[in-house]
Amino acid sequence: MTTRAESRAARSTAAPRGASWVETVAAHLVFGVVVLFFLVPFLWLFTSAFDADAVAYIRVPAKPTLDNFVRIFTEHDFGRALVNSVFVAGSTMVLDVVAVSLAGYSLSRLDLRFKSWIMYAVLLLQTMPLSATMVPIYGLARALGLRNSYVGLILIHAAIELPFLIWLMKNFFDNVPRYLEEAAWLDGRSKLRALVEVVLPVARNGIGVVAGLSFLAAWAEVLMMIILIDSQDLKTVPLAFYETLRTQGGYTEVQYGLVAAMGVLYAVPVMAIFLATRRMMVRGLVASSRGL
């Protein structure tokens, strides 16, 4: 027979009582609302893209057509915009992965007296809003001749994301034990090759997160694009959206069908990448939150 104290103790450490059905229903309702909130724009996107007379609200197209998709390629050179976006975002991703790996590794391994100061400074840099820095960036770009060039776009996009990604990667490297690269050094590898062959594979979830985030940031970037390019050859997808504005007789009209078609083609690669790297990114993001 248990004493009163024992049973009280047993009750307090027992597993929490399962949620009542009311709680479950309420939780699902809330989730449902949130999910709906995010999905509705996509609903509009996918219905209006196939609608020749698309409007700004959701409705089922009277005559579904692929005409919008055809028109964006023939009339608005969307193909080029898409290629440009892929190229710029992809190059930004590669550049960021390389730079962030080196910087994050150094910050993780080197014994610097002011390391915490440096880390906070890096993080502080990330808090600068682009709207505050865009004028100096423009001046810099113009002085360096980087306007209207791929190089300029890629460099600037890579730089924008750098502080946060370095900080992220540094935390990932902190979780890779040092003895792995030390073993590689003793096996005869130089420090750089040891980093590439031994440390990076172990930190690959972090690399996945960095790659994904930098690609997406460059893919979605509008502000810097508008500022830096006015050449038709270099335009990227966000700019292509603006070109669908048709001005006639003094008022500007938005061609929703074309916008939606562009939107579909713009969003699909992102979804594809997410599906492909989902596992890596989730593992990476969970791991990074644990480190905080």
Place this chain on the structure above:
Amino acid sequence: MARVEYDDVSKRFPTQDRAAVDHLDLDVADGEFLVLLGPSGCGKTTALRMLAGLEHPDHGDILIDGGSVVRLEPKDRDVALVFQSYALYPHMSVRDNIQYPLRIRKLSPAEQSRKVERVADLLGIRHLLPRRPAQLSGGEQQRRTSTRSSGRIPGRSSRRFRSSSV
């Protein structure tokens, strides 16, 4: 094997107020088997790591076969270290783990396979070669770790010694 000398070696870590290694003089003869015993924190591991090149002494000199190695990178010192924590490359199979130093030394693929198999037979882990470290038991991992340094001896005039911390 080789002769090792520590000559008035000292090392202090910036965050500590006491030296980890304090004016150490030690002579180890060629082929000698030496064991360092002491309470934790007394500097055993630091002394070994300085020999391997993973830490740099603040003061003093370390000589292997009469030649100072203090300026050499770990990869150039030809020292094998068995780590307390096994230090197995988790993303490679056991075979690749053993082969890694052989690959660096640019042995022919046939040579590499031969050595890997010989060492694996010696330690009875032949059947474990295709597996990943995560799939091995603790004892198997240990056996695999000691192959890392064994895999490097035969046929080469390299100086090799094992330092192991327990």
